[in-house]
Amino acid sequence: MTAAEPGAAQPGDTRRCIIGAVLRIIGRDGVAAVTNRRIAKEAGVSLGSVTYHFATQHDLLRESLLRFVDEETRRFTALADDSRLDRIGLAEAAALVGQVAGGTEFDSEHIAPFELYVQAGRDERLRAAAAECFAAYDRLAARILTALGVADAERLAGTVVALVAGQQLRRLATGSSAADLVDALLLLAKGAAPTAAAPPVPPPGPVSPAGR
Known part of the structure; x- marks a missing residue:
């Protein structure tokens, strides 16, 4: 076996290049536009390289979604493990989520996951990867x-995520700003966060007998 030539593309590089091309194609024109010939042209690789690394279109879509999932999981896990969250306030929490979700420009590679989530609704083989990302x-x-001291945080987490995802989809479809997302999060959080306890009402005093 001969050593790889200096500067030659490694198998892992070729796979990443192909997956990047798939995400760009999906983001621009949807899942139906993914063909081996178009991928090869977009990625700058041979047609044989595409079929060598990915035997079926399902393999391509699954690997593309998994790459996005891996990056998102790593990023969000690091944020969740940050000890500074222990001291976060309501406005800071909304701003953080708005920055994370709203700070992403909707280029073709970031539109692609929305397409892949819809595709997961049609192809149950993609759902495990989608579920991992939402987890x-x-x-x-x-x-x-x-x-923030919200009761039943684990139970409500999915609702918050659904709100963020819905606002992101709205932003994508209408061109609205990330500020709308922050406002929606603040509205939800204010309703769920504990409020200051009201002062106890003193018990009623003895009622004086009539005429005394």
């Missing part, structure tokens, strides 16, 4: 809600 979102949401 990472849920962990961060639960961590923030717990830090």
Whole structure:
């Protein structure tokens, strides 16, 4: 076996290049536009390289979704493990989530996951990867809600994630700003966060007999 030539593309590099091309194609034109010939042209690799690394289109879609999931899981797990969240306030929490979710420009590679989530609704083989990604979102949401003193943080985490995902989809479809996402999060969090306890009402005093 001969050693790889200096500067030659390694198998892992070729796979990443192909997956990146798939995400860009999906983001621009949807899942239906993914063909081996188009991938090869977009990635700058031979047609044989595409079929060598990915035997079926399902393999391509699954690996593309998994790459996004891996990156998102790593990023959100690091945020959830940050000890500074223990001291976070309501406004800071909303701003953090708005920054994380709203700070992403909707280029083709970031639109692609929305397409892949819809595709997971059609292809149950993609659902485990999609579920893994949403689990990472849920962990961060639960961590923030717990830090804010919200009861049933684990149960409410999915609702918060659904709100963020819905606002992201709205932002993608309408071009609205990330500020709308922060406002929605503050509205939800204010309703769920504990309020200051009201002062106890003193018991009624003895009632004086009539005429005394």
